[in-house]
Amino acid sequence: MHQPVLLYETIFYLLNKPDGIYVDGTVGGGGHLHELLQKLNKKARILALDKDLHTLEETKRRFQHDPRVIFVHEDFRHLSRVLAEHNLTKVDGIMLDLGVSSFQLDLEERGFSFHDDARLDMRMNRQDQLSAWDVVNTYDESDLVRILIQYGEEKYARSIVSNIIKKRQGKTIDTTLELAELIKASVPASYRREKHPARKTFQALRMEVNDELGAIETVLPQAVELLNPGGRLCVITFHSLEDRLVKHFMQWEARTCICPPGLPVCTCNHQARLEILTRKPVQPTPEECQRNPRSRSAKLRAASRI
Numbered sequence: 001m002h003q004p005v006l007l008y009e010t011i012f013y014l015l016n017k018p019d020g021i022y023v024d025g026t027v028g029g030g031g032h033l034h035e036l037l038q039k040l041n042k043k044a045r046i047l048a049l050d051k052d053l054h055t056l057e058e059t060k061r062r063f064q065h066d067p068r069v070i071f072v073h074e075d076f077r078h079l080s081r082v083l084a085e086h087n088l089t090k091v092d093g094i095m096l097d098l099g100v101s102s103f104q105l106d107l108e109e110r111g112f113s114f115h116d117d118a119r120l121d122m123r124m125n126r127q128d129q130l131s132a133w134d135v136v137n138t139y140d141e142s143d144l145v146r147i148l149i150q151y152g153e154e155k156y157a158r159s160i161v162s163n164i165i166k167k168r169q170g171k172t173i174d175t176t177l178e179l180a181e182l183i184k185a186s187v188p189a190s191y192r193r194e195k196h197p198a199r200k201t202f203q204a205l206r207m208e209v210n211d212e213l214g215a216i217e218t219v220l221p222q223a224v225e226l227l228n229p230g231g232r233l234c235v236i237t238f239h240s241l242e243d244r245l246v247k248h249f250m251q252w253e254a255r256t257c258i259c260p261p262g263l264p265v266c267t268c269n270h271q272a273r274l275e276i277l278t279r280k281p282v283q284p285t286p287e288e289c290q291r292n293p294r295s296r297s298a299k300l301r302a303a304s305r306i
């Protein structure tokens with residue numbers, strides 16, 4: 001089972017209208033959805049999206065008796081279109097709980113985990129073209145190094161990529177364990193003892209395969225447009241690059257003036273569209289981290305539409 005992260009904190013910030021319309025853009029196993037439904041009355045509606053069809057079907061089965069939820073198999077980057085297709089123009093809350101769920105990690109055949117042996121895949125949406133196999137076996141050296149450094153902050157990126165390039169000259173790298181073994185052999189023994197040495201490379205590949213940063217960049221401006229005044233935007237991130245994107249976006253939308261510094265009077269007529277509700281990101285308590293180690297890197301940021 002996937003344990004929802006920062007559950008009560010997220011619902012606290014998200015909820016502003018008990019009979020409102022909400023979007024859960026990353027419904028996963030429905031942990032946040034379940035809690036939200038407890039707090040909403042019977043007139044409320046929730047649009048629940050996930051780009052992983054298998055996950056969505058499982059969760060839909062679980063909530064099939066609740067007519068307030070509409071399930072949609074779609075990437076949240078298409079949020080405006082999805083809402084329009086459901087004749088909705090504005091909503092009262094949008095939440096995103098980014099990344100993968102424990103459910104996906106535990107499904108061996110999805111190729112997300114370096115603990116199981118499976119074909120290198122990592123696609124959240126199995127209808128997408130690009131898989132981790134393509135990235136590992138077809139990207140050129142400089143792109144692979146860039147991805148491992150940028151998304152994985154992997155300090156042995158060059159050594160790992162150099163071994164990938166050597167290895168694939170003989171034969172393609174097909175499985176998660178093949179890649180994990182190659183990574184182990186590319187890093188010093190001291191690094192191997194810290195955490196699993198494949199952790200950062202696998203995270204970087206997953207972010208590339210699913211264009212995770214691109215999806216956030218695309219959805220945030222749509223989310224602001226789609227919120228009713230007082231409506232809430234809540235985003236849980238697990239990676240510093242994701243958090244930086246959300247933080248800068250919210251700060252920009254909360255500014256009342258964007259004139260260059262030094263102008264005697266404001267000429268920009270810029271209007272703030274968001275009020276930031278979490279001056280610092282909300283992070284899990286030590287108890288939550290102990291109960292659910294996956295929550296350790298989580299950060300929640302919330303804002304309200306002005």
Ligand SMILES: C[S@@+](CC[C@H](N)C(=O)[O-])C[C@H]1O[C@@H](n2cnc3c(N)ncnc32)[C@H](O)[C@@H]1O
Pocket residue numbers: 002003004005025026027028029030031032033049050051052055074075076077097098099100101124215
């Ligand atoms: C961390 S899990 C969400 C868990 C959920 N909040 C719960 O409590 O059960 C993230 C989910 O978002 C989905 N996802 C990630 N990126 C997505 C995107 N761009 N569009 C739609 N779904 C996405 C993943 O497939 C995964 O099921």
